[in-house]
Amino acid sequence: DQQVKQNSPSLSVQEGRISILNCDYTNSMFDYFLWYKKYPAEGPTFLISISSIKDKNEDGRFTVFLNKSAKHLSLHIVPSQPGDSAVYFCAASEVDAGNMLTFGGGTRLMVKP
Amino acid sequence: DTEVTQTPKHLVMGMTNKKSLKCEQHMGHRAMYWYKQKAKKPPELMFVYSYEKLSINESVPSRFSPECPNSSLLNLHLHALQPEDSALYLCASSGGGYNEQFFGPGTRLTVL
Numbered sequence: 615d616q617q618v619k620q621n622s623p624s625l626s627v628q629e630g631r632i633s634i635l636n637c638d639y640t641n642s643m644f645d646y647f648l649w650y651k652k653y654p655a656e657g658p659t660f661l662i663s664i665s666s667i668k669d670k671n672e673d674g675r676f677t678v679f680l681n682k683s684a685k686h687l688s689l690h691i692v693p694s695q696p697g698d699s700a701v702y703f704c705a706a707s708e709v710d711a712g713n714m715l716t717f718g719g720g721t722r723l724m725v726k727p
Numbered sequence: 728d729t730e731v732t733q734t735p736k737h738l739v740m741g742m743t744n745k746k747s748l749k750c751e752q753h754m755g756h757r758a759m760y761w762y763k764q765k766a767k768k769p770p771e772l773m774f775v776y777s778y779e780k781l782s783i784n785e786s787v788p789s790r791f792s793p794e795c796p797n798s799s800l801l802n803l804h805l806h807a808l809q810p811e812d813s814a815l816y817l818c819a820s821s822g823g824g825y826n827e828q829f830f831g832p833g834t835r836l837t838v839l
Contacts, residue, residue, distance in 0.1 A: 646825055657817050657830035658770065665825050703769055709824060712783050713758065717769035
């Protein structure tokens with residue numbers, strides 16, 4: 615049973631436009647959510663996170679939105695750049711239960727010049 | 728220094744071999760993790776060490792044996808692996824609480 619899901623395996627966006635990556639979760643005990651970017655044969659690189667007491671967190675071109683009632687979060691990248699092309703993983707954890715990350719299946723983002 | 732290092736980068740081993748993967752961090756993090764990632768799949772948690780003690784073992788077969796010699800080092804000892812254990816093995820560390828996990832570059836393991 616997948617507790618964290620990314621329903622879009624891939625997304626293609628034109629350079630300069632907005633990229634929106636979506637993530638859904640089922641475990642209501644998750645209270646910390648993260649987005650990681652991954653290139654092939656490399657470890658995931660942390661992008662941005664949000665705790666369950668917030669509904670938005672922004673860092674430069676990256677904004678994460680959390681809708682707890684819908685158990686949904688999204689990552690907005692604006693403007694998108696070709697260097698953003700990678701696989702993006704959503705992850706969730708229950709901080710007081712060991713802070714183990716449960717990852718979604720990933721979304722491959724392709725930003726076209 | 729916000730880096731997690733892992734050695735070796737690549738490892739090929741036979742099913743009867745014994746080998747070890749190494750992970751190191753100097754961020755003062757007290758939580759360290761091993762993940763396994765198969766191709767086109769997300770990372771899956773294997774082990775969690777908290778303050779140098781094994782706190783979580785996600786039902787990993789005993790042919791994988793973790794060790795935390797000190798607060799900066801984490802090893803994964805491998806013995807009698809199967810070809811299906813071939814994967815990218817990722818180490819991560821965290822300051823705990825609402826802090827992100829930092830990942831190393833991984834060890835690409837191939838079991839023949």
